[in-house]
Amino acid sequence: MKISVQKINELRKITRIGIMDCKNALVHSNGNIDKAIRFLRKKGEKVAINRSLYQMKDGAVIASVNFNYCIGTIIGISCETDFLSKNSEFLEFLSELSKQSLLFNNKIDFLCSSYNEYGSIQEMIVNKMGVVGEKLELKIFEKVDSPFIMNYTHNTNKIATLVGFSDKINNISVAKDIAMHIAAMNPVAINEKEIPNSLMNEETEIIEDQVQKENKSKSNSIKKRIIQGRINKFILENTLLNQKFIKDSKITVQEYLNKYDKNLKINIFKRVSI
Structure with missing residues (x-):
């Protein structure tokens, strides 16, 4: 082939x-x-497990929240060159659309919505294409609702995250730390129960293959223990609450949250990378 x-x-x-x-x-x-x-x-x-890579040759993403931190969106616009994706005018345009996106529940409603003298958001994007000389397309639209939401956009505008909490958070830096941690550590789920069965089965199969190839001379009972140990390690390293906290590797994310409020839960998170 x-x-x-x-x-x-x-x-x-x-x-x-x-x-x-x-x-x-x-x-x-x-x-x-x-x-x-x-x-x-x-x-x-x-x-690394490729969990949230969107197929955009070039472009940028941004995460935003509304004024009372209960609604958040991540939007991403594709373009044709890396040069434009880093251009301040392009990023300002993305930021402007991001604020407007908070008013809508899905990509279609957002694109069809009326906005200033250009009519709709889609028409606004088409008009901007004439200005920058490249094809632009709204590729990503993710929305999160929760009692409290924090956003984070990495300074390259290639990774953006949202994290929803079970209650209001007075200390904004705690919420921001978690959003930044998600950007850096790319968890697959909040906890073990939320790991998709398909992913868990796939990882188990991969681990079993690796152990069989690496430990041909060992007994089956030893191989089983090695396999279970690696599965446990996969769960700890890839679930948000069990991951070592990015700013202090001596504690987990759950332990970091407990220091602030033991009753505070993480309801949902979104991570987008391009």
Whole structure:
């Protein structure tokens, strides 16, 4: 099977693995990116789970919350060049749309909504295309409702997060710390119960393959203990409340929250990266 350079580069961007390894994985997987990633991980390659990467060649994302911190959105606009994605005028335009997005529940309603002299948001985007000379498209629209929401946008505008809490938080920095932690550590779920079964089954299969290849001479009982140990490690490293807190690795995120309020819960989070 012939694998295109574009497909190899796409896999390299996700995995950070060498060209030939990516090509071989894609050949083995008939060009399927997800299967190629699983193939590489089963071989023991250190590939992070790609949980929230949107397929935008270039562009930017931004997270916003309303004035009383109970509604949040993440929107992302694609463009044609990395140069434009970093342009201050483009980012100001994205910020302007982001504030407006808080009034709507979904992407279609948002794009069709009336806005100033350009008519709709979609018409506003089309008008901006004439100004910047590149194709622009609203690719991402995520919305969160919760008693208290905090937003965070990384300074590159390539990662944005929202995190919803069970109650109001007076200390804004606590909420901001959690939103920043999510951006940095990319958890799959809030806790073990919320890990999707499909992901847990896939990870278990990958771990079993790795252990079988690495420990051929060991007994089955030892292999089972190693497998369970790695599964437990996966859960601890990939669930938000069990992760080591980014600002203090001696405590978990749950322990950090407990210092502020033991009754405070995290209801939901969104993380978008491009």
